Amino acid sequence: MGKNVGREDVAKAAGVSESTVSRALNNSPLISEEIKKKVRQAAEKLGYFPSRTATLFASNRSFAIGFVVPFYPSIMPFTRPYFPSLLDGLLLGSLEHNYTISIVFENHLGRYRSYQELINSHSFDGLVFAITKDHFPELQPLIDHSLPFVLVNNYQQGAASIYARPDVGMTKAFEHAIGLGHSHIGYITGDLQFKNGKDRLAMFEKLAAHHHCTTTIVEGNFSRSSGFDAFSQLRNGPSLVMTASDRQAFGFFQACSEHTKRVPQDISVIGYDNFQPASTSAPPLTTVNHPITEMGKEAVLMLVSMIEQGRAGQQKWADTDFVIRKSTTRYGGA
Numbered sequence: 001m002g003k004n005v006g007r008e009d010v011a012k013a014a015g016v017s018e019s020t021v022s023r024a025l026n027n028s029p030l031i032s033e034e035i036k037k038k039v040r041q042a043a044e045k046l047g048y049f050p051s052r053t054a055t056l057f058a059s060n061r062s063f064a065i066g067f068v069v070p071f072y073p074s075i076m077p078f079t080r081p082y083f084p085s086l087l088d089g090l091l092l093g094s095l096e097h098n099y100t101i102s103i104v105f106e107n108h109l110g111r112y113r114s115y116q117e118l119i120n121s122h123s124f125d126g127l128v129f130a131i132t133k134d135h136f137p138e139l140q141p142l143i144d145h146s147l148p149f150v151l152v153n154n155y156q157q158g159a160a161s162i163y164a165r166p167d168v169g170m171t172k173a174f175e176h177a178i179g180l181g182h183s184h185i186g187y188i189t190g191d192l193q194f195k196n197g198k199d200r201l202a203m204f205e206k207l208a209a210h211h212h213c214t215t216t217i218v219e220g221n222f223s224r225s226s227g228f229d230a231f232s233q234l235r236n237g238p239s240l241v242m243t244a245s246d247r248q249a250f251g252f253f254q255a256c257s258e259h260t261k262r263v264p265q266d267i268s269v270i271g272y273d274n275f276q277p278a279s280t281s282a283p284p285l286t287t288v289n290h291p292i293t294e295m296g297k298e299a300v301l302m303l304v305s306m307i308e309q310g311r312a313g314q315q316k317w318a319d320t321d322f323v324i325r326k327s328t329t330r331y332g333g334a
Helices: 007-014 018-025 033-046 052-059 082-097 115-120 137-144 167-179 195-210 224-234 246-258 292-309
Strands: 064-069 100-105 126-129 149-152 160-165 184-188 214-218 240-243 268-273 286-289 315-319 321-323
Touching: 007 018, 007 033, 018 033, 064 082, 082 100, 082 292, 115 126, 115 137, 126 292, 137 149, 149 292, 160 195, 160 292, 167 195, 167 240, 167 268, 167 286, 167 315, 167 321, 184 195, 184 224, 195 214, 214 224, 224 240, 224 246, 240 246, 246 268, 292 315
Parallel strands: 064 100, 064 126, 126 149, 149 160, 160 315, 184 214, 184 240, 240 268, 268 286
Antiparallel strands: 286 321
């Protein structure tokens, strides 16, 4: 066209004000779909592309969400199915609202000293915490200053959160176990520094008492190795073992294989998560279904509502379910 096309050119072509052009191209709910379409067509015809930097500066927002994940020196978080499954949900949620997702390692914040600074600096409009210990004092400044963040798989007074309660899934798991004739049930706990580890153990103990089961409980930490190590304490006694994570179940599978104990003929196993590869393990794993991808999407929707509409954070609850596959059988063998 021989000259740089500006916002004023689009406004003139569309017969609207310059501020309407900005709002329309930013998909503002204040602008009708008819006007948005008219402005977009004018901008496309003129070859106008709004500056993202100018848009962000004008809105005083980054349109970015920080996904806070734990940092482990020995193993990266995305080698475990939980974090990719949660990230899938965050991405699905962010696509609906034109936000980007960036990874933030817990307590490795670069030039910033705190999570509060991450938000106040406009590096991120809000944060989603993948999992935090039950005692995590770094959250308190965010609560005190009403900054937007959402906890996943944790909950705390004054904090927005989405949490999957173990009640439904574990109740169905116990009913399945009892229906198969099992009365001595082992359990490998999750990491008891985390609320979900504590809550799953509490539900196991409640259900075992309700069904008058004999139990053998071994403390673990959600890891595959803790499932493997627990075998030595569970190899004799329980006819069925429940775990706090599928990864523990797979570790237990490995230990059974190395000691020529067959699953499920010699011992039945129920996991917790239903992430891959639960459906393709050998044998396919009977497990509690943990809807983490759906929870990730909901976490973004909650956070965007807090950012854009100034809504107070709230606690939301998701229910687990139960999937029967081939790692369980009737007491006494198939």
